[in-house]
Amino acid sequence: MFAAHWRPPILVLKGEKQVPEKISITLTLNGKPVAADVEPRVSLVDFLRYHVGLTGTHVGCEHGVCGACTVLLDGETVRSCLLFAVQVNGMDVQTIESLATEDGLHPLQQAFQKHHALQCGFCTPGMLLAAKELLERNPSPNEDEIRAGISGNLCMCTGYVNIVRAVQAVAQSGSSQVGKSS
């Protein structure tokens, strides 16, 4: 899926110090253009958190297992800990910060509060984006489909029961299309 944009990271070593060259990238981040010079080894999540200052995307494992770092890349969920920032050059990235609008919280965010689908809140950003993608692909999933749809995201607090309920509630209300990315 990144083939069209992907450039292999170029590591240039300068003698003993091993200072890698920075690479210029531009991307669309939450609807706005962003240009930056980044070391090729910087992961997308580190770029978002520490270079751009968007700390809503969390780091849970750095191994691509837990899903806390989920973002939308050209509209599809990806693990931002498994991508380098230079790989998203020219692409569209949406983070949790894009989910609520000036009109208010996304229906999924509202449902998560109503159904007590978050406790510590650390998995919530990734979980919300996974649920959003699920409902965009399948607006009326059954319980098994919801469980499969969010099974790439670990939650250590809730036992998933109320997360499933919240997603079900949004599916049943048919409001999942609100805030859908183009």
Add this chain to the structure above:
Amino acid sequence: MKATGDKWVGQAVPRTEDPALLVSRGQFIDDLNLPGQAYAAFLRSPHAHAKITRVDVSRAQAHPSVFTVMTGDDVARLTRPQRGRVPLQYSPKVYALAYEKVHYVGEPVVAVVAIDRATAEDVLELIEVEYEPLPAVINPEKAIEPGAPTVFEEVKSNTLWHDTFPYGDIEGAFAQADQVIQERFTIHRYCSTALETFGAIAQFEPATGALTIWGHTQQPSQDRQAVAASLGIPLSKIRFIVPPMGGAFGNKVRPMFLIILALLAREAKRPVKWIEDRRENLLALGHSADGIMDVTAAVKSDGSILGMKFRNIENEGAGIDFAGRHNLLMLSNIVNCYRIAAVSYEGYSVLTNCCPVVANRGIGKPFMCFSVERMVDVIAATLKMDRIEIRKRNLIQPDQFPYDTPSGQTYDSGDYPELLRKALALIDYKELMQEQAKARKEGRLLGFGLAMGVEPGGSNLSYGMLISGPTQLLSGQGEAARIRIETDGTATLYIGSLEAGQGHATSLAQIVADELALEVDQINVPTTFDTASHPSVMTTGNYSNKFNGHDTAAAIGAAKKVREKLLNRAAQHLEAAVQDLELRDGKISVRGTPGKGVTVAQLASRAYWSLADNQPDDEPGLEALYYYQNPMAKKPDEQNRVRVQLGFAGAAHVAVVEVDPETFEIKLKRYGVVHDCGRQINPAIVEGQVHGASVHGIAAALLEEFVYDESGQLMTTSFMDYLKPTAADIPTILGDHLETPSPFTPLGTKGVGEGGAVIAPGAIASAVEDALVPLGIRITTLPITPTRLWDVVSSKGTRYGPKAE
């Protein structure tokens, strides 16, 4: 939302924590940064046990982006060794970096502070450490054998502590028994693994000697004390700020990391940040203790249990933070829900070359509950009784509360037979039995499991005296709270209840809103703890299910004090007697005199603006500080009886599993919990705690396991090897509840955060064993995995037990 009736308590109020978390503005530790901040990285031990023969950090120190490099020798020179939470007679010398020897894989050996995290991690490659590997010991039973490798030479042996506590007429019970039944159970290492790893930032101000730490803890007073003692910094100079945590579950109590960061910040002369990565977290933050439990039961032929003897060999790993605690806390649920008049407990706390243990959701109680519940099933099988009938025969009856157990616990309230009845109804037991009979005819392995348990809430830290003796300073249990009513009539509660997802801020706002007749959204409970603003006692924190009876009591105490101030001021202002006043909806009015009243905001304004007023209580302002100590939390008596824990919720768990007869895949088809935590402050939050804890217990029984090889290498250092449950692995948790209020807590509440994790492993084991009845296999160990089940079946074994070594 408005309180229906008169009270906020009892309502499923939407959480006040959620708005920030939903838009991911949670302000977790890694979201915080300080100007000039540098980053730490640790070089960790690749060996389970080795002498450090040479450390060369010269190339690292010469790196232009490095601020400081520290070794174990530096730390031993600059700090005092740590003490265990329970003072031990022979305490090993534990420093924040390995000193002279490494004791477990992943133990920090060298710390580097550099300009950014990537550089700090790069620089680790420039450090040379030479080791002389030593034989390692992983199994606690082997560690106490003569000739075993000694983990800490200064302790002489690997036995940190060993003692036996007989309670009641234990020999008499065995003399009267019709049968004596013996079994061995083991539990493995696992961990709740909060999704957010451990982290901290330390800042040292050389001009004033002031140290500020932003970081993780669940016991801020004790960790601050540990930092002060280790570095020799006066406590008054140490400010400790605990931001909201992305889960904690008992794991985030590792003062060694706060000590080393403080030291690094002092040496580097700039703020130093460290965020643990997941591999470090699984390798070396802390595990629950594994243990080996031998149980002997004295029973009558009618199924009555007269007495039980326990001998537990607990693997503490190579650390002291929690040494002894798993053992002692098991005295709280040693008879579980049953009328067992005599028990004895023999415990070993054993050092090995495994990761040090920490508290983990229920600490110790999951293994005790598992052992008792498995034993009850074993007794039923031996006597050819039904598992439900034997429980009914032995359950403590509703009219026996408050019930004193042999080890000195006072069970406050409960109705265990009703919990059992409701649980069987929840799972449609009769229909299930027909379904099972049909399944068995078809050759399918369908099983029903049952486990019951008490859920202790709040620990009495005097229990440490069972190890350290009556001179131990730390005792009892309590919490501190301060309430300030602002000039606009809103109020802020400062309390030691740290934020880690349990909804304490919302629950406390409900409680205070009731006491002060305000709205929930008028009560602010900061989710960041700060010693500069928050009062505390040494037991302060978020652990041992203490919230229900201690944080609540402290908040209520402070609220009542400030309410009294309010009413006295109102009486003066309105020229009325206090007993004629009524506080309602943010207003104080005089009963029977409509129109005569004053708002809380008006009184609060005068309290801070109008310092020329005469104050009825001799001081302006509108604040109250309250220190609560639980009167039930006494020291051990001469028979070593002590209320190890202070409130007892209860629950019955029921499970239906199907085991694939070819692959031995275990499918959890249905799971139900009926619990009784007394009065519920916020039923939605309570339900969430039951779900989360139960799923953790289920996963501990079926998926999660830290696996060491014989040389002490941990084989499970990512979530690809250490399996956490996903939404697709488990069914929805069916629930029902019962409410028997505790007579000993201000609101009638009991604990609710841990019970699921305590009881679920027994229910799962019971269900799998029932499914395997056609194959005749007894389950005595965890976790239960398809591979090992297949091994047992293919070797025609009858016991799913610990691997023979």
